[in-house]
Amino acid sequence: MPLVKTAELVSPGTGIAAFNVITLEHAEAIIAGAEEAGAPVICQISENAVKFHHGRLGPVTAATVSLAESSSARVALHLDHVTDESLLRRAADHGFGSVMYDGSRHDYAENVARTAEAAAWAHANGLWLEAELGEIGGKDGAHAPGVRTDPGEAARFTADTSVDALAVAVGSSHAMTDRTARLDHDLILRLRDALPVPLVLHGSSGVPDDELRRAVRNGMVKINIGTALNVAFTGAVAGHLPSGVDPRGYLAPARDAMARTVAHLLGVVSG
Numbered sequence: 001m002p003l004v005k006t007a008e009l010v011s012p013g014t015g016i017a018a019f020n021v022i023t024l025e026h027a028e029a030i031i032a033g034a035e036e037a038g039a040p041v042i043c044q045i046s047e048n049a050v051k052f053h054h055g056r057l058g059p060v061t062a063a064t065v066s067l068a069e070s071s072s073a074r075v076a077l078h079l080d081h082v083t084d085e086s087l088l089r090r091a092a093d094h095g096f097g098s099v100m101y102d103g104s105r106h107d108y109a110e111n112v113a114r115t116a117e118a119a120a121w122a123h124a125n126g127l128w129l130e131a132e133l134g135e136i137g138g139k140d141g142a143h144a145p146g147v148r149t150d151p152g153e154a155a156r157f158t159a160d161t162s163v164d165a166l167a168v169a170v171g172s173s174h175a176m177t178d179r180t181a182r183l184d185h186d187l188i189l190r191l192r193d194a195l196p197v198p199l200v201l202h203g204s205s206g207v208p209d210d211e212l213r214r215a216v217r218n219g220m221v222k223i224n225i226g227t228a229l230n231v232a233f234t235g236a237v238a239g240h241l242p243s244g245v246d247p248r249g250y251l252a253p254a255r256d257a258m259a260r261t262v263a264h265l266l267g268v269v270s271g
């Protein structure tokens, strides 16, 4: 079916999982897992994935759109963790329904100014904009679950920027390969009550199933998952080497392993 808009899938009170696409096999696995689970899904392509593809946004995006359009699953397309405003402005040409502008490395005033400008551009171009306040750790590989988003500051931030969703720091950390993160559920509840926009949980690969379920019950809406797919992918590849020289010998089980992970996590987040 045609792509759906991110805004149609993100609504307070329900969880929606967003998985990172790096290769064609990631996109195939995410969409196969969504079909198996009978759940909608967001495919997201990060600025880092675009860098991996030598700065080319078109090929990996076109493949993802094509797979979504030939699928029975409801799929939305999101451009993730954009720090480069020129990449942000390319989103409108490729079928994205939403973009995350990540200004969390800037100080508060600079983050507000840059995010407000990104949101104005996104809305003028029919896109939904996610932002981040309180830098969620692990983007450089360092495990940093200690950062927290202040609810009062977050309320001011959403009012001053007109964003559609906010990524908040509540105890998760990017790129965790074990699932040991503990979330600050009191803070999630306070953020939910303080903010007029859906909350986004980043670094969800490190969060155990029961913590994810509780986070959704407490008000987390968009649940971003990347590393868990790479754990499944690389584990399957390691289990199938050596298998001759044909990459399909290890890519097929790696793709299947990712699809199983997607179906499982969709059951946790949207079930």
Ligand code: G3H
Binding pocket: 020, 080, 081, 173, 174, 175, 176, 201, 202, 203, 204, 205, 206, 224, 225, 226, 227, 228
């Ligand atoms: O934006 C992407 C996510 O926050 C993914 O984080 O790779 O730790 O699951 P993760």
Ligand code: ZN
Binding pocket: 081, 174, 202, 203, 224
């Ligand atoms: Zn993230």
